[in-house]
Amino acid sequence: MDQLSGMDRSELSGFARKLPKTELHLHIEGTLEARMMFDLAERNQLSLPYRTIEEVEAAYRFTDLQSFLDIYYQAADVLQTEADFADLMSAYLTRVSAEGVRHAEIFFDPQTHTHRGVDMGTVIGGFVQAQEEAAPDITSSLILCFLRHLSAEDAMETLEAARPYLEYIQGVGLDSGEKGNPPERFVEPYRQAVQAGLVPVAHAGEEGPAEYIWSALDLLGARRIDHGVRAIDDPRLIERLARDRVPLTMCPLSNQRLQVYPDLKQHPLRRFMEAGVMVTVNSDDPAYFGGYVLDNYLAIAEALDLTGPDLVRLAENSVAASFLPSGRKAALLEEISTYVRRFVRRS
Ligand code: ADE
Ligand code: ZN
16 A cells, blocks of 8 residues: 555546546536536527636636625526536536546535526426436436525425426535525425435535534434534534544535635645544535546645545545445445555556
């Protein structure tokens, strides 16, 4: 294993690229690249507040979560037809299957679309078409998110609108502006979603306090916490996460761009790993935050001096923390160890 520990940056990058992994925190609307935004605006005859890629890049200098969300929800307006949603999903799956992603559990925000008159069936139909047509070496599932800046009643209506499509949806999540929007309000929509067979997860402790993580666990029954970085403030919570093996789906480049940790060297990922918490690395909204999942592995490795074995642990965690059946998990873990063995033998 010495070869793994002693890799320089370029070797580590080559190693991480093909390392089999899953992605568990990815908003499909956050994969809308500027190029595709322009193409879809043209296809749907819409005007955009930007004329050039440079203008887009200038707009993507975020000061906090809300400054990002304002731009992100507006950009989603270009998604109108089933083909648009299919193209978005297809581009993501194609792109990340080339960087070792073997499975992705993908968030979508139906209210962003239904509130502007796009039918739930159009959204899900497009996604499912692309998922079914994707390369055979990547699988994926969908997690329906409630927007927490909207009401519980709205969340309930969203769940009702999704009922005809539940066979295509694996989980329920909670996202959007966190501060002032604690999990408490969503107890009833979550209860109904779980009763309908969806697995609960929730964004918590990204900008909001550690108490929101306790509520997500105890009131919503969240099986994973998305972000969860603020748990670092609460030793009892760290113990609880470690003891119950509750995964945290962390997104380093997102935290950096949204000024949660402007300097990634301050990021708590390594401290969570050392405390025995099951952390995973993901991309959140890669078209907005400057990198897909591989870039996130490499950025956090560089900032925190992570080694090859640390990256292997993160990839193994990504499999263990997924909602895949145990047989597929075992097969993916075996793929990881075969990959590592071959890599060590070759170097
Ligand atoms: N929606 C998309 N990205 C998000 C994030 N980082 N936090 C909350 N809601 C989001
Ligand atoms: Zn997120």
